[in-house]
Amino acid sequence: MTFPRFTIEQSDSEFYTSQSGMALVGLAVNRYTTLASRVAKAAPCQGIATADVLRCYLGLLCQGKSDFEAIRPFWEDDEFFAAALGVQNVPSPETLRQRMDKVAEAVRPIVNLCTVELLKKAKAALSTLPAGHMPLDLDVFTQDNSNTKKEGVSWTYRKFNGFAPIAAWLGLEGWCLEIEQRPGSQHAQEGFVPFLLRAIHKSRLLTEAPLLVRLDSAHDAIMTLVTLVSERVDFIVKWNPRGTDVPARASEVFAKGKMIKQDKKGRIAIMTEIVERTYKDEDGKEKTIKVRRVLRATERYFEKDGTPLLVPDVMIEGWWTNLTVAKDKVIEFYKGHALCEQYHSELKSDMDLERLPSGKFATNALVMSCSALAYNILRAVGQVGLMGKAQAKRAKQRRRIKTVIQDLIYCAARLIRHCRGLTLRFSCHAHDQAASFATTYARFAYG
Template sequence: MPTFTLQQSETEVYTPHGGLALVGHCLNQHTSLTKTARTVVKRHGIPNIDLLRTYLGLICVGKSDFAAAETVRPDPFFKSATGIKQSPSSARLRQRFDEDAVQLTPLLNDASAEFLETIKAPVTPLAMGHVALDMDVFPMDNSQTHKEGVSYTYKGYDGYAPIAAYLGQEGWCMGCELRPGSQHANKGFVDTLKRILPRARELTTAPLLLRLDSAHDARENRNFLRGQEHVDFLIKWNPRKQDPLMWADKAQSQKAWTLDRHGKMEAVLSEELPDEPGVRRIVKVMVRTSDPQGQLYLEPEVSLEGWVTSLPASVAEEQQAMDLYRDHATSEQFHSEFKTDLDLERLPSGKFDTNNLVMAFATLGYNLLRWMGLRLTGPEAPIRHPAKRRRLRTVMQELMSMACRLIHRGRQWLLRFGRHCPGFGVCRDLYRDLTASG
């Protein structure tokens, strides 16, 4: 094995994050943040847009802590790739976000939806023609901290419980709003819907299918959704004080039993809700007399599982509705990408509004990386296992973390990638598309 001599150049500029050139172009050419950031008036100091460019660049390479701003502050590539004129220190970045978080958060949310609309992001519908809109709450572990809003979550630890919405089979994020950990998922949910549904409507004219878990099984939510045009819902039913034996008797009277295995019977019932026209409840009754290994129970075990939906039976029969809800579990993967791939399990600030601003940054960064990831499933992409979409971590590994050299020659800026750079073809094509449409 050869012995290497390690040297550091005094003039040449290299970067391990060549993909930031894509992020900078997306932000500056395909959103209006450069203009809208001026609405948050500052008489002196670093312009707001430079703060936004700095932190979004950090988010897209998986760095969420404010201290990371110090590492990129002297980096000429980071500044030129994102368009930064004045690089903030970590202390200045934190201070300004604490001061202006409430005003900056809606600007970032609007920019995220604007970006998807500008680049004409594809929104793939379900086989039935509806576009899925999945909304759910997920906990973030911030235990052993004294951050504002951290409280006991349903997972058994202290943290936050943000609510996120994902559109289409691509999983575009329509919003990820931070909430205290102890806040019930359904508190303020209608107000959240009023913010999310218009953003989804900007991307597709197809009917929406809103899929929700049992925490949102409330009459208020159903009444609101029934008043929306071209919006159907599929909500996990919360049996609350229902008597399982009553449903078992109903299944017996309708002779709806089927044998799932020895010792287990199932029946699927469907009924219209009398006081809610156009809404039906699908109930799956299960009776177990033994476990899968054949061990008999002393008494039969009766359990219920159900769904409430506005989809007519002609569009989705009982089994189809259950399969549609089962696909709702895909959104759990998107939650994990926020927490692990973007390094946002533990949020960086002690102030609630600032952490909510960080989640708005994460939503924009998530959509940028998700869009880039669409190209990583094509023939030009680096060799990976076949998939419909790539995790954000894969996008960071294959596109964001591409080493290159920054060259300034003849009034031109050049990025020179290595001869064996596997992601160069995808990066080149994406940049051409961005500059052509910009």
């Protein structure tokens, strides 16, 4: 059997790009945010404009690249990259690193502001729960930066050296409101209340639906509950059973609660109670708040593989809430909080943000703020271009960031300059990609 042999040629004049999706990224940044004008005022610099540096780095993140060295191919020779992002000059890797170090503290608040500005101006779709609540999930995750001497790297609760940032996610689509970079050893509750207040404020700028704040047991603290009550938002906070006599409490739930499952494998019961919790206000006066707690006790007689247990395994879980719905509904509403792990995974793997590029903590904090903006850009591109009837068979609310990068960002096209205009020409066989790209571009350019 003979195989065809290809003749390899290189064009002298034609230009091709494998990242035509940069045109979508540039549109999103320049049309739906005021990043360039704000950064120009806050961090004026000689040479390449700081706004150009940031837009180029956002372009890298939207390709799933976070290392500063990844800018080199575009710096050396890529007219499309600069044209797509609307920048005058592409920085070298050295300039990119030095400028990010220099302006990190000044421009990070601007990037955080533009993250929400993008969602508001682009009219991002925000889906609620069936009951009408808009979910707002806040959660801490870890980044493994072991065997490095980066500033802020320390022992995390995952038992490796790294960082422990906290992020806020809004809606069933998982839009990122803000990411705050933190040292690995910082406790989740430390500095949490100010972050919570910012997340609630930003959420109210984007939606009028009632908020449902969902938090895990790391934030089971009286000041968290007091803040949620004072902000008049609905909430479900996982109860931390520290110091609790688990067998005794489980027996109480089985005795007083509602049995929802009982067979030869075990039993499950749930109950609700009103608990008074005491705290001291800013003036040192003692005050109390009444909070509803839903408890679920589980008793298992067998291991998951079917091995009988000599002593039954007893477990108890609980959730603080101000919702008045049925006990089982509270538990059901909280299950969606687990989607945060998916969002964290997409940030760390799909956008290459597990190991951060700088040795300076402030620069890495700026990188994470930029990642929130880039994440929302990619999410918006996916919502418009990949959520049609034909493409959305596998996803009800969103497409994975990796899929967006593969299908729309890394989309090969020929760049044509004619009559002072730019044209992207796709392959004759790329019907679906070209149609999705055209739909998204039209939505971003004229919608």
